[in-house]
Amino acid sequence: MGSVALRAIVLIAMTTPFVGCQTFSRPGPVAQAPRVDAARGMASADGKTTWYDALDIGVEGRGWSEGLKHSYDRFPAEAEGKIPDPVWNLSHHSAGINVRFMTDSPSVSVRWSLREDRIAMPHMPATGVSGVDLYVKHEGRWGWIGTGFPEKKEGNEAVLASGLPAGMHEYRMYFPLYNGTEKLEIGIAQGSTITTNPGYGARYEKPMLFWGSSILHGACASRPGMAYPSIIGRRMERPVINLGFSGNGRMDPPIVELISRLDVSVYVIDCCPNMDPALITERTEPLVKTLRAARPDTPIVLVENVPYEKGWFLDASKDSYVKKNEALHAAYTRLRNGGVRRLYYIPCDEFFGDDHDATVDGVHPNDIGFLRMADAIEPSLRRVLSRK
């Protein structure tokens, strides 16, 4: 309990490590990993595809890999009843969870089942809410290569990419953001090889933990890879834990206690959109002090509320986020003045640009907004993580 496990919870038979695959010049995964035991694969009826459960490959993005009520919950079973019920329920959504592997298959397919019937939201398409997203790494950089369109709760299936170049390539497949994932399997061509998660090497193994609101949760990305923590994770080549809870990222003390158990590289706190100034004032200092007491050296980053897009024209809209950010900054200043080390603050000025087109509804970023948030936040996180 409480360990940050990036590997599968299912103990898999290890075979000879695959060798001879490409290497990367940037800090990144060791591009070698044990093959998944072929005996774990299940042949399709026509024999052309072999399916592997993501749990046999090694999922990323979970804070807990043991003590779970469901393999793709974002909180352990013990959290139920301790944390607010809405957060517990939203923790069933697989935001940020992904599976990484290498394969020489000429095609990559997916089949997956969801936990809720509601596969889309009015302002977020089914591809983002309940779809899957495939990236491939090439010359040290991740690039999109396929989207799985969900059609129903159970039994979705899609060929995400075919005609792939020969040789081993490294892939990352993102799970649905705003639905639970009941089960997810990766399909490769019969006879191809698939490896377990190649990891990051010792220096980069600790994940970055993000905690926040619907925005962090991924609303309203067009597909799962576009949530801003996912973009940052790809760019920085570090694992990410997404603890976004729509309407419910409120710095609740029981959740602070839970995440304080995780040995992460950084805590990124992006809860303001779900809090009013008084609650921000009340909870920011206890949150930081609890995390600092449990993790004396782990950086803590406070993120300002996004600048609501109506704020450029409506004073009330601007006031609402400015007042929250004043409360957050005041708490930050008190903490810094009180001697709290390794505490950082990211202002919102650059989050949405200046064309007022970065959201779908004034609050929730579209893909433009998420890209700009990643652009604004990534450099700060790089600086934070480069300091010792």
Added chain:
Amino acid sequence: MGSVALRAIVLIAMTTPFVGCQTFSRPGPVAQAPRVDAARGMASADGKTTWYDALDIGVEGRGWSEGLKHSYDRFPAEAEGKIPDPVWNLSHHSAGINVRFMTDSPSVSVRWSLREDRIAMPHMPATGVSGVDLYVKHEGRWGWIGTGFPEKKEGNEAVLASGLPAGMHEYRMYFPLYNGTEKLEIGIAQGSTITTNPGYGARYEKPMLFWGSSILHGACASRPGMAYPSIIGRRMERPVINLGFSGNGRMDPPIVELISRLDVSVYVIDCCPNMDPALITERTEPLVKTLRAARPDTPIVLVENVPYEKGWFLDASKDSYVKKNEALHAAYTRLRNGGVRRLYYIPCDEFFGDDHDATVDGVHPNDIGFLRMADAIEPSLRRVLSRK
């Protein structure tokens, strides 16, 4: 028939023009317009809101305002049976249609009914498919201010903005992209003033006509204002006609004949995504020659196929758009060598950037892709339209 009317087809009673409203430094609408006759308004049950039909205000974005089977069709009734049935059916979608007005109301509401039950697509949210989008002009620039979320086919209603600053402001409301609009009404506070469409002044009155595929049609914008012709129209402060037809923008000769009747400022032909190289070779020259014969001085712009996002990694994907663009460029070269004047060509290189994250599915832009397409195409159109 065949005239490009930007005003309502309903003859409205003109009252004293509103005076004293703001002026703009950039080329733009004459910020004066006749008030809509208050007798056209319908009071809400509680008396707080007065509703005006968009047709009484003056819609933009239609090539034809007379001879229509439905007020918000994009082709006249006579087209039925002459043009391919799928195009006729898709012409019921209100892509690009919008209504422009000035009001001093402290709030702007909308109620609208749709023509199809299907209010979303798997890769495009209901807000883009069937929603409405409100922009307001401030200091010479359009900025987003409200999105209407659709819930059902009939009887959607939303307050798009409230607490608006005092004084007259100019608004533009975009209709649903991928659904038909049965009826759309604008709601203002009881006692407020609303004007008819203020127009553009004589120099800018002719619309830019875009003809193309699902991409032009607006897939997959998060909301209607993000389709790339809409972005360009706002920036250039010119009216736009969107003739995007999902899967069916194929340079069909009967449609060439129809659009040749329209006195537009430019024809932008963006049909390649729905054509193979052979069809591009077959139809591009007749299209240009027909338009040039009918409109000796109107610029014609040929737009390359978007660079499919899988093309960075999959040769077959890259080949498919490169071959189309080779066919288009060859036709363009033959036409230029044949002496066709005012014919222009926009290459696709800058359409999607280089991060491979500009689409939802490799073909259809997300909002990032649409913004980049607008960035790439707008400067070319400005140059084209500045030449005499």
